[in-house]
Amino acid sequence: GQQVMQIPQYQHVQEGEDFTTYCNSSTTLSNIQWYKQRPGGHPVFLIQLVKSGEVKKQKRLTFQFGEAKKNSSLHITATQTTDVGTYFCAGPYDYKLSFGAGTTVTVRA
Amino acid sequence: KAGVTQTPRYLIKTRGQQVTLSCSPISGHRSVSWYQQTPGQGLQFLFEYFSETQRNKGNFPGRFSGRQFSNSRSEMNVSTLELGDSALYLCASSLGRGPLGDYEQYFGPGTRLTVT
Numbered sequence: 686g687q688q689v690m691q692i693p694q695y696q697h698v699q700e701g702e703d704f705t706t707y708c709n710s711s712t713t714l715s716n717i718q719w720y721k722q723r724p725g726g727h728p729v730f731l732i733q734l735v736k737s738g739e740v741k742k743q744k745r746l747t748f749q750f751g752e753a754k755k756n757s758s759l760h761i762t763a764t765q766t767t768d769v770g771t772y773f774c775a776g777p778y779d780y781k782l783s784f785g786a787g788t789t790v791t792v793r794a
Numbered sequence: 795k796a797g798v799t800q801t802p803r804y805l806i807k808t809r810g811q812q813v814t815l816s817c818s819p820i821s822g823h824r825s826v827s828w829y830q831q832t833p834g835q836g837l838q839f840l841f842e843y844f845s846e847t848q849r850n851k852g853n854f855p856g857r858f859s860g861r862q863f864s865n866s867r868s869e870m871n872v873s874t875l876e877l878g879d880s881a882l883y884l885c886a887s888s889l890g891r892g893p894l895g896d897y898e899q900y901f902g903p904g905t906r907l908t909v910t
Contacts, residue, residue: 727901777895780850784837
């Protein structure tokens with residue numbers, strides 16, 4: 686089963702609004718990775734967080750790694766139609782990379 | 795650098811047949827992982843190869859197998875296909891000197907397998 690849980694499963698956002706997706710692990714992670722998969726595409730690496738409490742920004746995307754290194758979040762400001770897709774978090778477990786179920790984002794223009 | 799390539803992109807097979815999928819990693823990447831993606835189960839890890847050795851395996855039946863060649867190219871094989879094997883099969887490469895989860899994965903476009 687999945688070791689990493691993501692919520693919400695679906696996020697319907699009005700263009701211009703902000704939203705956040707969350708990722709939770711039952712165990713401490715050495716790092717967490719985020720990927721984006723556009724409809725009909727393949728997962729594309731966005732970022733890796735390693736340090737406790739780390740915050741990284743990519744333009745309108747802000748990624749955070751929790752202090753206990755058990756949770757992470759992705760916050761998108763001023764959502765655009767280009768943000769459509771599924772966002773996955775992934776963490777290492779037992780020498781494998783376990784992906785969350787993903788948050789599928791749709792945008793209303 | 796060229797990205798990860800996978801062939802074929804689409805495949806239709808009949809139950810009971812077998813299939814072989816191919817993956818060419820990014821030049822210099824020695825780790826190749828395979829994933830099965832379905833709407834219901836998400837991204838499920840199949841196995842990882844590093845320097846021609848299977849380093850890790852997911853919870854899939856023995857019908858799923860793979861190998862890696864000396865040039866890091868990898869193949870996966872599914873024998874005795876079942877309807878439930880219909881999925882997008884993704885391979886990903888990484889530098890992978892250490893454990894799989896330590897490195898960012900670069901995914902190929904996938905092979906869409908349909909079993910009828």
